[in-house]
Amino acid sequence: MPYFESPVDGTRLHYTDHGPATGPVAVFVASAYLGHEMWEYQTLPLAEAGFRCVALDRRGHGRSDDTWSGYDLDTLADDLHGLLDHLDLDEVTLVGHSVGTAEVVRCVTRHGTARVHRVALVAGVCPGIVRCPNLPEGVDPEAIRADEELFRRDRPAYYTLLADDFFAVQFPDNAVSPAYVGHLIDLCLAAGPRASTGVRAVVADLDIADELPGLDLPVLVVHGTHDASAPLALTGERAARLVPDGTLKVYDRAGHGLFATHADRLTADLRQFIEAGAVRRTAEFAGAGAGAR
Template structure:
């Protein structure tokens, strides 16, 4: 299995690397509680179409080691950049979901554009959800602390109770199978309590509004109208306003789990975004796709 050591503290981190080595590079950062497996409906078809798809299991998630420390945004961004260095990736498209959007944004603002050509932010919690100097209308920190207590008391019940809202499963076309739901909750529960509470702390502390105007690469923002985990107006729309070169794509009836419920559309949008960037950069694209239309 492919592993590398975190440049921060040597934590052993797992990743997957699928598709041709010379294809356009897409690097995936997952949501909280899960590893690279969440991206199967994007990675498999993109790799089959000629893209090099790399996905990281963040520390404490998936098959990576689970240290006690390192659950802060700078460390997670350094872990991600360490993977880019380890594989000597160039002109990469960084793709993040939920808290993964914070990791890819901080990777760029902290380490620059030598290896990164563009970002895709999917159902992101960036620039922040909880009340902070950058998000004065955010969620009350007391409400977050109360939810943390529920989570610590019974994580399994917390995940089960959130399924409908996560997928917006009450809306037509958004019904994941019971088998898939069990599978995804199993992935979440495989992330131990330290990593799970640690990543929740990263989400609660997220406050990126001040650094977004300095993002100097094209950014695709994909968000659902019915995302209750990261409401569109507070996250996707705000990021699109703050990042100079951004395009917002809004998915009707999309919840936080649109990587499953809107999988084909998301994969097509990511593919077109990568191809358009590769065409601008003069690099080879993957197999022929429809033209990118912002």
């Protein structure tokens, strides 16, 4: 299995790398509690279509080492950039879901765009959801603390209780099988309590509204109208307004788990976005060559 060492502290981190080595590159960062497996409905068809799809298991998640420390946003972003360096990837499209969008944004604002040329924020929690000076209409911090108590008391019950809202199954088109829900809960439980609470703390403290205007690259924002975990008005719509070159695609009746309920649509939108970057880069190189002549 492919592993690399975190540039921060040597933590052994797992990743998958599928598809042709010469294809356009997309690097996927998962939601809190989940690893690379959550992206199967995107990475498999994209890899089969000729894209190189790399997916990271953040520390404490999936098959990566379970560490006590390193769950601050800077370290998680450095881990992600370490993967890009390890594989010597260029012209990358970074794709993040939920808290993974914050890692993607911080990776770019902290390390620049030498390796990254596009960013996709899928059902993201960024710029932040909790009430703060930049977001006076945000979620009450007391509600976040109560949610944390429930989570710590019984993680299996917590995941089970919130599954319907996660997928917005009140809409028949969003139905997911009990087997799939159980599978996803098992993957969530594979992330230990320290890693899970560490990443939750990132969300509780998240306020990166000031970083988004510095994303000097194309940004695709995909969000559902019924995302109970990251309400559209607080997250996706704000993010799309704050970035200089953003495109917002809103999925009607989609919840936080749109990577499963709207898998085909998300995969098609990501493919179009990644391909647009490849075409743009080809045109830029052609123009540079013509100028040299």
